[in-house]
Amino acid sequence: MRWILIVSLAIVAVVVVGFSIGPGRLEQSLNQVLDHAPYAISSEAKSLHADLVVGDLHTDSTLWARDLTQRADRGHVDLPRLREANVALQAFTFVTRSPRGQNYESNDADAPDNITLVALIQRWPVATWSSLTERALLQARKLAQIESDEPRSLRVLRSRQDLDDVMRARAEGVPMIGALLGIEGAHALDGSLGNIDRLRDAGVRMFGLHHFFDNALGGSLHGTGGGGLSDFGRDVVKRLDDRGAIIDVAHSSEQSVRDVLAMSDSPLVVSHTGFQGYCPTPRNISDELMQQIAIGGGLIGVGYWDAAVCKVSPAGIVGAIRYGIDLVGSDHVALGSDYDGSTTVPFDTSELAALTQEMLNQGFSEDEIRKVMGGNVLRFLQKALPVNGA
């Protein structure tokens, strides 16, 4: 009984401290933008940027206690800032568990969970305290609520029809944003294949298999064993294929990625990453595996933070993109910011034209810029989303 009391008191103490700091301060300390002078954008870059389809494969914004319809003075993404940057397509990815002491080398699957504290501090419903599926569903509901309150601002991309509607609205001058819903790690299934359909019913179309720790599906890139897919992992991949869902292998171990490639013909997404040959950190899988993903028709989102691209600047990010194009071809490289993912980045989403400018500076062709900034995401989703919303 004594240890139960001690553990309870410790949890109460953390929550009390959390409340007194406030969810805003918590987020502010985790999602940072490097101090910088305004990036100079030429009129050529401005007019090209305004004419792009801009898309991003990864942001964790729904984790935080913010109204995403309002411009915030913290974090990296909200609808006003997406509109400022002419963003058409944004993947919102739901974090449901992250281990205390999170690192890129090795995390114990049994480490205490930080997101439980986030849930308590942000006063999420009791159902989310013990169920990771409920944590994902809560985040999906935040976007569904925005869609229902402001249908001209945001559309959840359940089908190709939704994607067509978004692109048509934008062509008519309505800056509607298409939201691709994803999970960051299929521990969000709570170990049940049936939860794939619950999440799909809530609009989730992209399923990340892993996050920072080995889970019931098998090995994470930052777990302890570097193992491949478990039997349950294979069952999940098969069910996702049957449902026509998009599989995201960001954070999966190299063996897990190989196992998925061996059993699935679906093009894979690596929603947020860098390239090992450009930035040799344990966050990035091998160049050879990236080439295999591209050969299978996959799409690789380049992130903006240190462990992905090593140099946290527009030049550093665009250097990684150049490296990626040379490695796998311009049809397979996209943006995958990892905004609001406890990252420190050189600019928030409102300043995305800095990348267009830097690509011009580095001699990218207009065709390459159009593809990487979002054309590839649009083309990928036109094939990967279900024809109907079912």
Ligand SMILES: [Zn+2]
């Ligand atoms: Zn991540």
